[in-house]
Amino acid sequence: MGLPEDLQPLDSLFQRRLSEISSSAGQAITRELKRLSKIPPQSAEYGVGKTYIEWLLSLPWKKVTETPHDLDLAKARSILDDEHEGLEKVKRRVVEYLAVYQLKRKLFEEEAAAKLQEKKTTKTTHQAVQNAAFDASTAGDLLELIPKDERKALEETQTPMDDILTKDVYRDKGPILLLVGPPGVGKTSIARSLATSLGRKLHRISLGGVRDEAEIRGHRRTYIGALPGLLVQGLRKVGVANPVILLDELDKVGTSNFHGDPSAALLEALDPAQNWSFHDHYLGDVPIDLSQCMFIATANTLDTISPPLLDRCETITCSGYVTSEKLAIAKRFLLPKQVKENGLLAVGVQMGDGVIEKVITEFTFEAGVRSLEREISRICRTKAVEYSTARQSTHSPYNPEVTSNDVDTILGVAHFDPDVREETHRPGVVTGLAWQASGTGGIMLIETTLVPGGNGQLVLTGSLGGVISESAQLGLTWVKSHSASLGILLGDTDPYKSHDIHLHLPAGSVKKDGPSAGIGMVLAIASLLTGRVVPSTTAVTGEITLRGAVTPVGGIKEKVLGAHRAGIRKIILPKKNLREVMADLPESVKDEMDFVFVGTIEEALEEVWGKDIWTDTSRPRLEAKL
Structure with missing residues (x-):
């Protein structure tokens, strides 16, 4: 039975592309065409089968983008520098990735060429043996003339051309790069720059809101309106x-539910040991090769990513920009972009460094630059109105310069008050450091006071979470246990018997939590009970244990930069955070600030008030070790 008329174009296309598709796909198409030739065209099954064939023929089974053999790493670094300000660690890791990719691919091609030459030699030898066998009119099976160990090599040379091409394709089994950071820091554009450096096409799949496993693996053809998954559609x-x-x-992909687990469906796609034969439900028993794809993922946080999925990725942290980096980004990218988009390319808009910095510090509070771009866009739109008015009137010429007063007029009252340290502190007040969910850092005051008529209870206010509340309780316990050494218990004076201690963190409408306030709690309570003042130019961060050891904390770069903006000049940090300070902070910040690293709470107290704070020096103390 011949094919129906509407299937003949598909059959013709199949014959033309026979060498471009995989053997399994070719067998599936042949089988489906045979089946459809026996089904009435009016049948619903007929349309499903025809659509299936069209999908198989439209996929790029063997078509690849040829990557240059010698990647120009200097050019790749130049592309990254031209398109991104800062992010030095990220750019260095991307260049490392490209260098390793280039070397591995070169080694693979050399090995493939050697194997191909060996196969050609083996095939020539076997052909000569066969010819000799024919000339001698040797009876029996010709394969018996070839030794067993060589017969296997001959059979490999007789495999279909599709399998040979599949084996000769370079598959990069490098790590899956996962860029983690707050919104607006350039994670997606880093991936775009990497694709440009490799000369490959980029396809973006947004996983936000994906709740169904079928969106990754596709729907089975038994369902009405079935489609392949996002990966196959992307190819x-x-x-x-x-x-x-x-x-x-x-980090926003859905978790396990009655529709399946999308995160689990991604495991096969991101595993180099499995994704060479990825199975999409729509394609059925036809596997598709994803091993040639280079996967890059982005996320705002690691907390919601499933551990097995996270284990397949190499995490690269993209921290927020400092003010100087935002200033450079605004001058190089944001302002020229907004000038063009608002039709001011002919006359331009001029904004000095001080004006841009005013917009950054008073009208934006973010780790990235999206809000900054919106504010610059508002200024440019106002200047566009002025320019349009000036063109229609000769009395008010257009002035492209934007002053600080213009910013106040256009943008209104400052949206954010920059963190500024207090000039003086009284006993019981300490400046701590905080990390905000926006990816930025800043200072946070810890206030304590004695309340007469109590019985030594600790009262906590300021919308504190469970972890930071435990840090406060831990700090009070440590101070109580060292009251004699600190000189708090003098004779019959015992403040714990007749007073409560009230600890408060201002801005009560903001939820506060995290394991980094232990040192600050101890210093605040000790300052309150001893009457000693902690200098307002000193800030602290770090958690403590019950025995007084100081443990490391996260968000060091953001916290230190926030303290620097607030005028802090001395920071007490855990010793184990020394590496982050040396590696992540700009040199200008390190030159202007004094960093003190402590391993125990005793060292922190001595750094603030000196060794003469102790009244009982014979008491055994915890020795800190790096």
């Missing part, structure tokens, strides 16, 4: 088998 869209696939917002 069809880009038209090559080796694109750079950006998995955006990996």
Whole structure:
């Protein structure tokens, strides 16, 4: 039975592309065409089968983007520098990735060429043996003339051309890069720059809100309106088998539910040992090769990513920008972009460094630069109105310069008050450091006071979470246990018997939690009960244990930069955070601030008030070790 008329174009296309598709896909198409030739065209099954064939023929089974053999790493670094300000660690890791990719691919091609030459030699030898056998009119099976160990090599040379091509394709089994950081710091554009450096096509898959496993693996053809998953659809869209696939917002993919687990469906796709034969439900028993794809993922946080999925990724932290980096980004990228988009390219808009810095510090509070771009856009729109008015009137010429007063007029009252340290502190007040969910850092006052008529209870206010409340309780316990050494218990004077201690963190509408306030709690309570003042230019961060050891904390870069903006000049940090300070902070910040690293709470107290704070020096103390 011949094929129906509407299937003949598909059959013709199949014959033309026979060498471009995999053997399993070819067998599936042949089987489906045979089946459809026996089904009435009016049948619903007929349309499903025809659509299935169209999908198989449209996928890029062997078509790839040829990557230059010698990648120009200097050019790649130049592309990253031109398109991104700061992010030095991220850019260095991307260049390392490209260098390793280039070396591994070169080694693979050399080995593949050697194997191909060996196969050609073996095939020539076997052909000569066969010819000799024919000339001698040797009876029996010709394969018996070839030794067993060589017969296997001959059989490999007789495998279908599709399998040989599949084996000769370079598959990069490098790590899956996971860029983690707050919004607006350039994670997605880093992936775009990497694709540009490799000369490959980029396909972005947004995983935000994906709750159904079928969106990753596809729907089975038994369902009405079935489609392949996002990965197969992406390959069809880009038209090559080796694109750079950006998995955006990996932390927002849905978890296990009655629709399946999308995170689990991604495990096979991101595992180099399995993704060479990824099975999509729509394609059925036809596997598709994802091993040539380069996967890059982005996320705002690691907390919501499943551990097995996170284990397949190499995490690269993209921290927020400092003010100087935001200033450079605004001058190089944001302002020229907004000038063009608002039709002011002919006359321009001029904003000095002080004006841009005013917009950054008073009208934005973020780790990235998206809000900054919106504020600059508002200024440019106002200047566009002025320019349009000036063109229609000769009495008010257009002035492209934007002053500080213009910023107040256009943007209104400052949205944020910059953190500024207090000039003086009274006993019981300490400046701590905080990390905000926006990816920025700043100072946080810890206030304590004695309340007469109590019985030594600790009262906590300021919208404190469970962890930071435990830090306060831990600090009070440590101070109580060292009251004699600190000189708090003098004769019959015992403040714990007749007073409560009230500890408060201002801005009560903001939820506060985290394991980094232990040192600050101890210093605040000790300052209150001893009457000693902690200098207002000193800030502290770090958690403590019950025995007084200081443990490391996170967000050091953001906290230190926030303290620097607030005018803090001395910071007490855990010793184990020394590496982050040396590696992550700009040199200008390190030159202007004094960092003190402590391993025990005793060292922190001595750093603030000196060794003469102790009234009982014979008491055994915890020795700190790096």
